[in-house]
Amino acid sequence: MSEPDPRFEALLDHVKGSRGFDFTGYKRSSLVRRVEHRMSQIGIDDYADYLDYLEMHHGEFTALFNTILINVTAFFRDPEAWQMLRDEVLPTVLAAKTPTAPLRIWSAGCASGEEAYTLAMVLAELMGITEFRDRVKIYATDVDEEALSQARHGSYSPRDVRGIPKEMLERYFEPVGGRHVFRKDLRRSVIFGRNDLVQDAPISRIDLLLCRNTLMYFNAETQTRILARFHFALADTGVLFLGKAEMLLSHAALFVPIDLRRRIFRKVPRVAVSSGPMFGEAAAVGGSRSAPAALDALRAEALLADPLAQVVVAEDGVVAVVNRQAEFLFGISVRDVGRPFRDLDLSYRPLELRRYIEQAQAERRSIRVPDVAYSRGSEPMVLEVQVIPLVGSGLSVLGVSLAFHDVTDARRLQEELEQANRQLETAYEELQSTNEELETTNEELQSTVEELETTNEELQSTNEELETMNEELRSTNDELHTINDELHDRTGELDQLNEFLDSILTGLRAGVVVLNPELHVQVWNEQAQELWGLRREEALGRHFLNLDIGLPTDRLRPLIRSALADEPGQHELVVKAVNRRGRSIAVRVLGSPLGAREPGVAGVILTMEDVDGVPGSLE
Template sequence: MSQPDPAFEALLQHLKVSRGFDFTGYKRSSLIRRVDRRMSQVGVPDYAEYLDYLELHAEEFTALFNTILINVTGFFRDPEAWEYLRAEVLPALLATKGPTEPLRVWSAGCASGEEAYTLAIVLAEMLGTTEFRDRVKIYATDVDEEALTHARHGTYSDREVRGIPPELLEKYFEQTGGRFAFRKDLRRSVIFGRNDLVQDAPISRIDLLVCRNTLMYFNAETQARILTRFHFALSEPGVLFLGKAEMLLSHGALFLPIDLKRRTFRKAPRAAPQNGTLFADAPPPTGRPPLTGLDVLRNEAVLASPLAQVVVTDDGVIAVVNRQAEVLFGVSTRDVGRPFRDLELSYRPLELRRHIEKAQTERRTVRVTDVTYHRGPEAMNLEVQVSPLVGSGTEVLGVSVAFHDVTDFRRLQDELEQANRQLETAYEELQSTNEELETTNEELQSTVEELETTNEELQSTNEELETMNEELQSTNDELQTINDELQDRTGELDRTNDFLETILTSLRAGVVVVGTELHVQVWNHQAEELWGLRRDEAVGQHFLNLDIGLPLDLVRPVVRSTLAGEDGPQEVTLPAINRRGRSIDVRVIASPLRGDGGSVVGAILTMEESAGAEGAPAR
């Protein structure tokens, strides 16, 4: 829609003000389609009248929200991505934590809870159930209270637990009354609560944030706002796990990809936000007197130094961090006052604490060369200088740790060494070449005589080439004739395709052709008229996932039987809602589409309104 419908926007604003549900950030195309579906079910023709209907029927809000919030989820949905998370991402994340340090996980948009319990199973398998209970908290949130109620019960049907491997199903679920209930002793570690990603504050200090196939329902502006909240929620080095339908290519300042195919990302270091930015990092602690005069100049000189520099007090506390150290190692002024041993910098890219102790004890500068630091895909060569800072009374006040980037120097040194070796080789080759030149000069004299003979042969060859050129011209004429014939055949094919398109358009029945994987290949004009779904919206989509008024779950057996090769067309008559909101009976006939060898390569579905149906506009 090029312009928003004022009546529809007024309806969204009413939902936000009266019930606290903010759908203004959702994509309008899918949102309008779902609201229209609900309006057709209650027989209301326009948005203004539906707003009045909501005010008179309070129970209608629940039905509308259930229609809008389509909770599509499942256990171990996209198994390859879950396996990558288990085998690669989580071990690396756990390695950054102590053996008893808690692990905080957030499942955002958890729907009916399958995703949250999948996380619990994966972590319990990695840590063991005892350590899982002691260390792990999984916060599962959604905006849909009805889905959260289902999730809190933690019981699922046979169909819902189909994605769980049998050995895990037996280990983590108890079967009661034909349903499967998640283990109560582990259930206490999974906390469900309502959270609107658009309006509510995020959960903080999260190590793993899972939000799969939820962002795709929001527009770009709302997605950016939510991702900013996610960045705030994640701790260092937190991991964001998204679904297949979502990407973060335009949010590189917030998240760095771990594996784009599996949609796993790491929180990127971010500069301090401007005043007024939502969920900005906490300001540095106050209480220290402001710097003045020469102190300001000295402080700025340290901060602006081209070398990454960190100053540590004699009792091991961070005193100064300059800008280059923040860029290179991710430390910042927020770390001032923290024990140096708590920073990753204290042991990576090298163990610094023993060098600091040596510099303090011996009161001399300690230099460490040949230090390799891997920064993303690139490797840097560093030279580290640890210098004691001695006061006027000869007491050691602390140490200054400076990191010299000697990558370019080492690269130049390697290039010079390589160049010297090449020069030595070139000199030897030059001596040999000089000798060869003398021999070559004699050979050239003989070659001149041979060239004269070759020139005569070339004259003869030139005449042969002229003859060959005439033959090629003749061949070119023949190819031109073939090209004309191919163009004529192309024209015939175009006319045949136009003829077939005319037949499909002229048919009174809706015609749909699907492949063996149930993806739509043909969607004729009458199908558009019947269901209100354009051809470009339907072709390529999974037939059973189409958002039309036909109960596709009841069509599935007919299509499956046809694809299985059963003889004759399969037929079923079903009640449906057409694109105008009218209730009709639709006769669906499925016929096999066979290839050259007679095998079934798809199915042809014809859908037409049953002759005895009396469709009445839904009101």
């Protein structure tokens, strides 16, 4: 094996220190390949330079993690394995539990959630919707926060849901904006959270654990540590479901195969111990106990029978001792021995004990926490908690003892005495209160007067603002009247101009047509209407060459083109036509360019007049 590159290891240390991601347990070959792939995407070929880039661009961490954590998953991935799980494994797991017992499932390395929701659909089909909601909890974990965020939404594209049977897709997903969203009422049973399989504590009392095609990315040492955690997490009858790339052939002491081809395994329970379950120590193989062992058993039994609830936590945070009174009071048991104390409800309820444990270990002194409220069922209690550091002969801290004193009766007597004293003081306080109320009423009246004065000033200010606004509106109204008068005058002038132009066009003996550059009719006078029988409203806006009149408009195309081009010379043509009465006539057509303010020609003016004879050259 080649020596690790110190620059690459420095990069991994930086990622771990900055973001808490520990990739040191991943297989180096695949890890190096993915990091270098990301580096090539941004044009960097040196690990040290990439470390500098990460420090300067914090958003690069997300891109790097997405490259390293290959979140390849799908609904019903490896259908044969899911068929086996649905038809044989899950019915056996359910049959081993009472009808109302909860079913706890852990999907480790869940990525964007397809595996967890697949499991939810399978269980809902087996158990029914109501029983699923009441009994099932699916804990889906991953180290990739971005993937977890997507999984929590439960929203997938049509491509993502291709592996789901049509009837299940319709039953468990709702179409929203072109995507498929998993049912909200069932989504509450799927709990997503961040968990690093290498560093974080495992979830406990699991009936089915899915970790598919995740272990293969870790080296052998890390795989062993993770599998030991999985063994602890599973109940004695628990089932482990792995991916097809993971075999577990070297871990027969922890798991035995149910179906090796489909990678489904059952936990091998640990052998029960004989020296007292609360210590978790293995008994000697063969022979009888020694005298010290008998004394240890006696001490253990004495501690178990102590009427004072006690829990002992080892220096590494693991529960070492739980006596019977603690089991009765808090619902914990010797089965919790060996678990991390932080996983117990007792670690934070009825109070946060972990900080007191840390303080007692650091300062090596007992800490007393009085008046802790606690409810056992419907019975309220008051506890006094003592946190006592356990120091060995070498002055090293071995752990911490937590003692819980029930001081409910003492507190009740104290409260009764305090209540009697309060009743004696009440009469005096009521007299004093009456005097204070009168003084308060006077102050309130004075305050009301001040508020009224303030309100009056505010109303005056508002009135002044309204008057100012009224003046501004009046001025604006006058300006609008002036503008309206000007518009009216200009409208009159335009009307006069239009009447003048109409009178000119009407007085002409010839028909006049004005075309724009696109040859659409803009003006059509009465003589044109009389000549061709087409009314003005029928002609305006239409293309002149498309008019169905007795005039051969195609013959006029060269004349119109010359006028538009403003070519020199006279633009005149005599053509044969048929007037509105159906009589053949000869028409002289004159074309003149229509000038404009801008350079160029604005259109064409055509003048059409009936003439008496037709030259012989015209056809």
